[in-house]
Amino acid sequence: MPTAPTPRDILATLVAFDTTSALTNLPLIDWVQDFAESHGAAVERVVDETGEKAALWITVGPADVPGYVLSGHSDVVPVAGQAWTHDPFQLAEVDGRLYGRGTSDMKGFLAVCLALLPEMAAAPLARPLHIALSYDEEVGCLGVRPLIARMRDRGLAPLGCFVGEPTGMEVVTGHKGKHAARVTFRGKACHSALAPSGVNAVEYAARFILHVKQAADALAASGARDPLYDVPHTTGLSSVVHGGTALNIVPDLCSVDFEFRAIGADDAGALARSAIAFATETLAAEMAGRDPSCGVEIAPLIDYPGLETAVDSELVTLAKRLAGRNGHAKVSFGTEGGLFQALGDVPAVVIGPGSIARAHKADEFITLAELDACAAFVRRLIADSRAG
Numbered sequence: 001m002p003t004a005p006t007p008r009d010i011l012a013t014l015v016a017f018d019t020t021s022a023l024t025n026l027p028l029i030d031w032v033q034d035f036a037e038s039h040g041a042a043v044e045r046v047v048d049e050t051g052e053k054a055a056l057w058i059t060v061g062p063a064d065v066p067g068y069v070l071s072g073h074s075d076v077v078p079v080a081g082q083a084w085t086h087d088p089f090q091l092a093e094v095d096g097r098l099y100g101r102g103t104s105d106m107k108g109f110l111a112v113c114l115a116l117l118p119e120m121a122a123a124p125l126a127r128p129l130h131i132a133l134s135y136d137e138e139v140g141c142l143g144v145r146p147l148i149a150r151m152r153d154r155g156l157a158p159l160g161c162f163v164g165e166p167t168g169m170e171v172v173t174g175h176k177g178k179h180a181a182r183v184t185f186r187g188k189a190c191h192s193a194l195a196p197s198g199v200n201a202v203e204y205a206a207r208f209i210l211h212v213k214q215a216a217d218a219l220a221a222s223g224a225r226d227p228l229y230d231v232p233h234t235t236g237l238s239s240v241v242h243g244g245t246a247l248n249i250v251p252d253l254c255s256v257d258f259e260f261r262a263i264g265a266d267d268a269g270a271l272a273r274s275a276i277a278f279a280t281e282t283l284a285a286e287m288a289g290r291d292p293s294c295g296v297e298i299a300p301l302i303d304y305p306g307l308e309t310a311v312d313s314e315l316v317t318l319a320k321r322l323a324g325r326n327g328h329a330k331v332s333f334g335t336e337g338g339l340f341q342a343l344g345d346v347p348a349v350v351i352g353p354g355s356i357a358r359a360h361k362a363d364e365f366i367t368l369a370e371l372d373a374c375a376a377f378v379r380r381l382i383a384d385s386r387a388g
Helices: 007-016 026-038 103-115 117-122 144-153 192-197 201-222 268-290 314-323 337-344 368-384
Strands: 042-047 054-060 068-073 092-094 097-099 129-134 160-163 172-175 177-186 235-243 253-262 295-304 329-331 348-350 365-367
Touching (some): 007 103, 007 368, 026 042, 026 054, 026 129, 054 117, 054 144, 068 103, 068 337, 097 103, 097 368, 103 117, 103 129, 103 368, 129 144, 144 337, 160 337, 177 268, 201 268, 253 268, 314 368, 337 348, 365 368
Parallel strands (some): 068 160, 160 348
Antiparallel strands (some): 042 054, 054 129, 092 097, 177 253
């Protein structure tokens, strides 16, 4: 059997694949599948409808009993416009730090899992270990959904899922859910000297933005609280606005991208739908009353559930034992953990090497010590899953 490279070696290979979400991930998927199969793992590929993206379900050990999932995504965010001092797609090591796009988020975790595949195969395992490798997590947690559906179709019911997003190997039991959409206001253009005869799409968009802001302010002032989050309440905001062409033209088009991120006590979807109803009913009716050609259009952007795993659950207890930690936390950023829980009925914990504070920015890095800590966690999971 081929000698397995180290996590650092595999991380260098993974970083060299530019898997920005707008691009295909198939070269990386091909490499991972070949690597996993060469070490005796069973691999199933789940291809998207375009044929340009694929996910992998990798299994080591007996497939007919419940086991644990190690979950990660293959895609990374763009590097355009960022001032990198290292080639983002060429791993660079400086003083124990490994620089490159995706090192923390989250190819470092995947590199550890792949490097330990030979140890999984040699164990032997009484319970299987699965590696779930998805795509398009960064643009809405898209690729894990068909992967979970395939898992359910196969009748698999894993005992739990460890999502390897960067938490500094802290045990994370929850994250916020998110609902985002684009609201486009279609008004009526005219010369600004005749402004009352037009329908100003930008002004109606501004009223919508104010509505979202007021809802967010109310949540911040008197909404439900969860002190485990760094931002302990549900948030809402408008973040991208496009409208208008010239100062002397009443604008006939303006779009607003907005979102709500909700703690477990709130429903991000319900909050977003309430804001959308204000746009499609109150504002749209007023616009159409001024000119029947005017109105509002809605385009969904991102929708994923939050994660809430009971802190006294068997999975959380196991995660703490494997990590050598007693504490737990929650994070405001989204992960695929909520989808494993909601769509797959699989309890999930988020735990992985690196820091989310380094993700999505120039000179992203992970340390060799962080990879070692993750490897220790996975080795303890292998030992816990061994026969005998």
